[in-house]
Amino acid sequence: MLSPKVQALFDEPGCDKNAAKDEKTRKKGCAKPLTPGAAAGGCAFDGAKIVLQPITDCAHLVHAPLACEGNSWDNRGAASSGPTLWRTSFTTDLTELDVVMGQGERKLWKAIREIAEAHRPPAIFVYETCVTALIGDDLDAVCSHASAKFGLPVIPVHAAGFVGSKNLGNKLAGEALLDHVIGTVEPDDVGPYDVNILGEFNLAGEFWLVKPLLDELGIRVRACVPGDARYADVAAAHTARATMMVCSTALINLARKMEERWGIPYFEGSFYGVADTSEALRQLSRMLVARGAPADLLDRTEALIAREEAIVWEKLEAFRPRLQGRRVLLNTGGVKSWSVVAALMEIGIEIVGTSVKKSTIEDKERIKQILKDENHTFDGMAPRDLYALLERADADIMLSGGRTQFIALKARMPWLDINQERQYPYAGYDGMVEMVRQIDLAIHNPIWEQVRAVSPFDADGRVIGESVIGSGRGVVAIGGAQPPLPVPPPPGGRGPVGMGSSYDDAWGSSDAATPIDADGAIALTPASSPPSRGRDREGGLGLSISVASTPTHKKFAAAGSGDADDC
Amino acid sequence: MTTILPVTKSASVNPLKSSQPLGAAFAFLGVDRCVPLFHGSQGCTSFALVLFVRHFKETIPLQTTAMDEVATIMGGADHLEEAILNLKSRTKPELIGVCTTALVETRGEDFAGDLATIRARRAEALAGTEVVLAATPDFTGSIEEGWSKAVVGMIETIVDRTPQRRDPRRVAVLPGWNLTVADIEEIRDTIEAFGLEPVILPDVSGALDGTVPGKWIPTTYGGTRVADIRSLGSCVHTLAIGEGQRAAAEALEAVAGVPFTLFETLTGLKPVDRFVTALAELSGAPVPAKLRRRRSQLADALLDGHFHFGGKKIAIAAEPDHLFQLSTFFVGMGAEIVAAVTTTGTSPILRKVPADTVKVGDFGDFETLAVGADLLVGHSHARQAAERLDIPLMRVGFPVFDRLGAQHRCHVGWSGTRDLIFEVSNIFQANVREPTPDALNPLLNREAVHDRRTPPDARAH
Structure with missing residues (x-):
């Protein structure tokens, strides 16, 4: 039953990539x-x-x-x-x-x-x-x-x-x-400024960075699918005048079929990056005007774009001194929004490499233009290779999804989540500022210097770092001149030093409730001891079995005493 | 360099400080079979006692010379003598730690002279009991200074001044008051892992670690043994932890010629690297693999934890050494210190606190400075500020009376730092503010950056 539906989905005229396929490859799916x-x-x-x-x-x-x-x-x-x-x-x-x-x-x-x-x-x-x-x-x-x-x-x-x-x-x-769902509710407030946003998930609430801009223009979001959506709004989505498709591959069939069924035109846009955000606002306005909204919307949109872009570039410019020349490695399924890359480059960040695994031919062309060096594109990478790449520290930060997070971290490489699990909103103009801020925070976190510093101890635990005692004042010679001390006995294996007789008192032997005597030995009395094989075997000898106080040391003590080997 | 802002107002609002004699008593409580004795009126002792009990949930031996009206006018030497003799006969302590208070210091008596007279006149009765004086008027200093004076007093009074044979295994450890029972246990374990024998003065881990002794003991039961204090001169080296311990380390060097190394903090990867390096050098032994594993765990905790700290605004109210320990930790994780309030302005460590300013003040100042912070760090008395500001509070220091187990939280060493990272990260994660349309609306928050974080140019560190 599902098969025809799935096969139908493999035929997606709305998708350039899909449309370019021949009949046979198309059947295999995306x-x-x-x-x-x-x-x-x-x-x-x-x-x-x-x-x-x-x-x-x-x-x-x-x-x-x-x-x-x-x-x-x-x-x-x-x-x-x-x-x-x-x-x-x-x-x-x-x-x-x-x-x-x-x-x-x-x-x-x-x-x-x-x-x-x-x-x-x-x-x-x-x-x-x-x-x-x-x-x-x-x-x-x-x-x-x-x-x-x-x-x-x-x-x-x-x-x-x-x-x-x-x-x-x-x-x-x-x-x-x-x-x-869609088309099952007829709203009573249909207007000329109604739009749908498809494929916007409102991760970390990021659509709320964009929605006030639409509100200001008078554009009403009839349904944002699925971010922060309500059932009735989705059910009434067929009454909107235009659709913006945000995450293109996810819901392209929905956008196309809504156009076919209800005549709602759609376009593919993005709210990531400055230029794309502006372009998305423009497109929405144009479509609405084309479908009958008053034409002044276009002017108002341009005014808002001019105002917001001025503000956002000023905010971003503040980061330039800290991020100029920093190298970013993009490792994500496919960079859908080149305007993010453009904005990063605008403030002096270099893009040193990117995955082209899911990129279209068109995308790859754009990458070529931006990166100049083709060697910096890679077609997906095994974790081992990625680790090696990151460890060489050819980049200052990797932007990727959660799956490669720990490859980056183990390679002591700053990392920023740009996928669905992320905590911060990156959409719209202010989202771009937030992303740059997060890059700044990640790169400049002082832990990198700490975790990258060579350990002051070698593989055998010998000090190879700077001397501490030697640099002190009035220090007596010690260390090299003296033979090393014997390997320490396990803690608890000998009398506590510097903690005083206190513990002994605290564990006072007069306290019948504790089975451990003042010397840390387990005191078993005949009445309280379980039938022990030791006692059976050795007659009355095992009435008081002395072992060190903690289980880990039992073996040690037992090995020494030889008479309690089954404790 | 950090600017230190002195107290300018007259009315202290919601005090941060605890008194200096309390700090001295705190140190004496880390000595085995000791009774601290406040030389002052009853109230001095009773307030300190109640605060100690609320914090430690333990019986605390703390006595008073109970200065009355007549003694206040005529002189308190008799009360001091009577109190010492009574304590000696009733509790048979090995040490009586006399902490003077504002009352008797304002009178201005010669306590050292009085004590010398008492010791001489009552030599027989006091045999087997040391009496140490800490001059700790309430009107100056705080816990840190009181603690230091008590430790210096013990070293100068008790340590054997005759030349001693150095024991290459024996190291003296002088911890600050801000180290918890768990901290000291961690330090001891680390030192012992190198085959060294630490003599820790004072050692609250033996005395205030919350055990069930099984019988009534009127003195402290645990802590540094007086005999070990006496023989501190046989130590090969002193490891002083916290700037506040410099005076004590210098005293031991002067009295017995034991050289010292001072560690300003033992929280953080590099400070612990230094400490462990010192132990490896003192012992000549390699760093045990088990310990190095902890270092690697900490490195990973730094990686996993830093996401939660980056750009966070932290407000700390703590005594100088503690403030340094905490602020360097937070800044080392990528947070910034937006409010640093401390008790007294004399410690040189304050100049090293990674904040623009350190305010000598109280929780009133703290509450003003901490507006907009992501986390408050302070003792339990910060709770009202936390409530009013609606900012989570991490309880540290003294007193912590509304949470259990403060003494068993370890924040030093590689593993203690690791756990501290987790503890703080979890507070952040437990207090994530869900995004709301209004909070994110760029038009409503045009001037203020929506997440209230400092713009990059203002972040100097």
């Missing part, structure tokens, strides 16, 4: 075939959930054994300005018995009912996963019955993990919205 044993990245379910879950007022129910949701929930930093239900994790947590006995559908039905009764959400999204697809639970039937019975939309999302990559899952989520 993602490169996965290499078992050497694959990384999320599955289709992951992709679907990412796209839908930030619809904040809905319940998201994962029909699966525990792993799908249990191992992945609450792991992304999309922000909500209101409802929090989306952060509550719901899963049917299928057991072996459920799978074997075919109780999945029944359990799903009950789960939907429980959620509907407890939370009364405006809608429930139900996600199919590998196991529930495999055992043939009829998600559509359960959802449609539940929808009728409980009086709220229950939306099946068909994106089992084995279907394909995360990217495909993004698109399947878009299909679910098209099939079940």
Whole structure:
């Protein structure tokens, strides 16, 4: 059932890359075939959930054994300005018995009912996963019955993990919205300035750096999918006049089909970087004016752009003295926004290398122009090679996603997260300032000097650093002139020095409650001791067995005394 | 160089300081079978005692000469003698640590002379008990100064001045009061790992570590043995920790010729590198692999933790050595010190505090200076400021009376620094402010940078 849908998704006339393919390669899909044993990245379910879950007022129910949701929930930093239900994790947590006995559908039905009764959400999204697809639970039937019975939309999302990559899952989520959500609500306040933003996740609340600009222009965001979205807004998205598609590959099918069905034109834009932010604002205004909005919007947009750009460049310029000549290595799936790179270069930062793994031919051309040296592009890199590259410290910082974070850190290389787990908002003009600030903070953190300094001790623990005692005042000769002291006995193996008789008193032998006497020996009395093999074997001799006070030293003491070897 | 701003106002608001005799008593409490004796009115002792008990959750032996009206007018020598004799007969201490207070210092008596007379006249009765004087009027100094005076007093009074045979294994350790029980245990373990024998003076880890003695003991039960203090001259070297210990280290050098090395802090990778290097040099032994593993763990903690510190604004209220220990740690992690408030302005270490200014003052000053900070660092009395400013508070120092276990948090050594990084990072993570549309709105926050962080040109460090 899923197959035709997936095949349809592989035919994406809205995508230049896809359109350039021949019939045969197109059938293979967008993602490169996965290499078992050497694959990384999320599955289709992951992709679907990412796209839908930030619809904040809905319940998201994962029909699966525990792993799908249990191992992945609450792991992304999309922000909500209101409802929090989306952060509550719901899963049917299928057991072996459920799978074997075919109780999945029944359990799903009950789960939907429980959620509907407890939370009364405006809608429930139900996600199919590998196991529930495999055992043939009829998600559509359960959802449609539940929808009728409980009086709220229950939306099946068909994106089992084995279907394909995360990217495909993004698109399947878009299909679910098209099939079940968008167009189901007719708002009573349709206006000439309504737009949709697709593929904006509002990570770290970053869309709120942009939205006030749109507000000032009078542009209303009908639906931002999915960042900080509400179900009713998404359901009314078909009434918008224009669509901006932010993360192009994720929801291109949604944008194209919305254009086909409801005549909403779309463009691909980005809010990352100064030039792209300005261009996105321009495009939105142009499209709205083309569809009937008053033409003064264009002038107002230009005025706002001029004002904001002046401010942002002034802010960025403040960083130039600290960042001029600093070398940045970009290691991300594909740099979608070249205006980030342009802004970094504008304040004197050098881009010393970039991954071109997911870049289009067009992108690669642009990279060539910017980097000049083609040797600095790489087509994905094994962790070992990346580590070696970073350790050579050819760069001052790496910008990447979380997966390569620790490769950078172990190579003592500053690192900044520019992917979904990041903590800071980077969108819009002010987001660009924030990113530069974070680069500045990362590069200039004093820990780098500490962790990069050569250890003052060699592999055998001998001092190879600067002498400390030798540099002191009035110091007696010691060290070289004297033979080294014997290897220290283990702590506790001899009487405590400098801690006084105090411990002995504290562990006073008069205290019958402690089984350890004043010398740190374990005092076993016949009455309290468990039947010990030692006693059995040695007659009455083992009544008081002396060993060192801590378990780690028992062996040591036992080896010395020889009469307590089974303690 | 850091500017030190002296006290300018008349009304101290929400004091940061604890009194100097309390600091002296604190040091005496780190000596085995000791009773600190406040020479003053009852209240001096009782307030200090209550504060100690609230902090340590222990019985604290602390006595008073109970100066009354007559003694205040006629002189307190009799009260001092009576108190010493009573303590001797009732508690049989090995050491009585006399801490003078503002009352008797204002009267201005010759305490050293009085004590010499008492010792001579009561030699028989006082046999086996040392009496040490610390001149600690409340109107000057703070814990750090009081502590120092007590340690200097013990060294000058008790240490055997006859030439001693040096024991190449024996090292004297003079820790500051700001080191906790866990800190001192860490230091001891580290030193012992090199086959060296530390004599730690004072040693609160043996006395105030919270154990259940199983019987009633009217003195301290644990800490540095008086006999070990007496034989400090046999130590091959002194490791003084904190600038406040310089006077004591110099006293030991003067009295017994023991050379010393001063470590301003033992928190942070490089300071501990120095300390461990010193131990390796003193012992001639290599740094044990187990210890070097800790160093590597710390390096990783620096890497993992620095994300949470970068650009953070920290406000610290602490005594000078403690302020230096904490501020260098935070700045070393990429944070900046926006408020540094301390108790007294005399310590030379204050000039090295990595902040623009160090304000000698109180929590009133602190609360004003700390506005906009991401974290407050101070003792429990900072809690009201934290509440009013709505900024999380990390409790350190003395007193910490509203949290348990302050004495068992280790912030020194490689592993202690590692744990401190985690502790602070976790406070930051627990207090992340969820982004809101208004907080991020660039038009509403046009002048102020939205995350309140200092612009780069203002960050000098």
